[in-house]
Amino acid sequence: MKDLLVVEGLGKTFGSKKFLQAEYAVTALRNVSFTLGKGETVGVVGESGCGKSTLARCVLDLIEPTTGSVLFDDTDLTKLDAKAKRDIRSRIQMIFQDPYSSLNGKRTIGKTLAEPLWVHEGVKYKEALPRIHAVLKEVGLPVSAADKYPHEFSGGQRQRIAIARALILEPELIIADEAVSALDVSVQAQVLLLMNSIQKEHGLSYLFITHDLGVVRNFCDRVLVMYLGSVVESGPVAELLTNPKHPYTKSLRDAAPIPDISRRQSLALLEGEIPSPANPPSGCAFHPRCPRATDICRSEAPTLQSSDDQRMFACHNPEP
Structure with missing residues (x-):
């Protein structure tokens, strides 16, 4: 191989x-x-x-x-x-060590996950929502997490969000x-x-x-x-x-x-x-x-x- x-x-x-x-x-x-x-x-x-x-x-x-x-x-x-x-x-994507500092506290989780799609594929937020919801489900989080902010999640949940951010571009x-x-x-x-x-x-x-x-x-x-x-x-x-x-x-x-x-x-x-x-x-x-x-x-x-x-x-x- x-x-x-x-x-x-x-x-x-x-x-x-x-x-x-x-x-x-x-x-x-x-x-x-x-x-x-x-x-x-x-x-x-x-x-x-x-x-x-x-x-x-x-x-x-x-x-x-x-x-x-x-x-x-x-x-x-x-x-x-x-x-x-x-x-x-x-x-190629990266998951960083600290799930508290690697997420922008002023952005909702949905906006955080949408950013890579906008930068690399030019996909707007509303168009990206189906993919955002799908990747949230894949990492074991509810679809409603897209409308929340990082401070509303535990450390383990934040790291799941970081994994979702890495996955959303299908690396x-x-x-x-x-x-x-x-x-x-x-x-x-x-x-x-x-x-x-x-x-x-x-x-x-x-x-x-x-x-x-x-x-x-x-x-x-x-x-x-x-x-x-x-x-x-x-x-x-x-x-x-x-x-x-x-x-x-x-x-x-x-x-x-x-x-x-x-x-x-x-x-x-x-x-x-x-x-x-x-x-x-x-x-x-x-x-x-x-x-x-x-x-x-x-x-x-x-x-x-x-x-x-x-x-x-x-x-x-x-x-x-």
């Missing part, structure tokens, strides 16, 4: 700033590459500041990448003019940036079940940004593990979480809560903080926190290498 999305060597460096006569540039992404097939869900995990949201915005071209390419259905988004980018964005790819992290656990489950049923019905692909490995385990097909702007491990979810090769992936897995008391074990805590992207460590970026670090880790950055189970990892001393 042909890949819907192919990201190659994506990098993003934010402009340098002078501070105390010194110039600093922050590299948020370093040589990120991955593919996403039609109907597939790829998760992206990592600590805050690892570049997950920057990656999502570069894929959608909300932020212009410094290096690399983003091919969507064989079209390089980084080389399109403004009009062509707007046209193709109807096929092929939805980028979900921490789409359930601001919700209660029970509401998270409801929203994930909704997204899963929508995916099956429409054949959607998801790029799912999250920090929750529990969500990844139950919702994603493959996963990218990011650290300080780079992919340190990737592969099918079950294999990667069962037998992680990179020490950072192992530490993330071990830090995830385990409901089954019989499976709990004494875990070594990951020490230290994620380094500043403005001043990354030499060699492997993870070596100051890594229990398996050796001299080569401090001097030479590892490259991604493949194993025989569709997995990639960047580590000089991988887990057995």
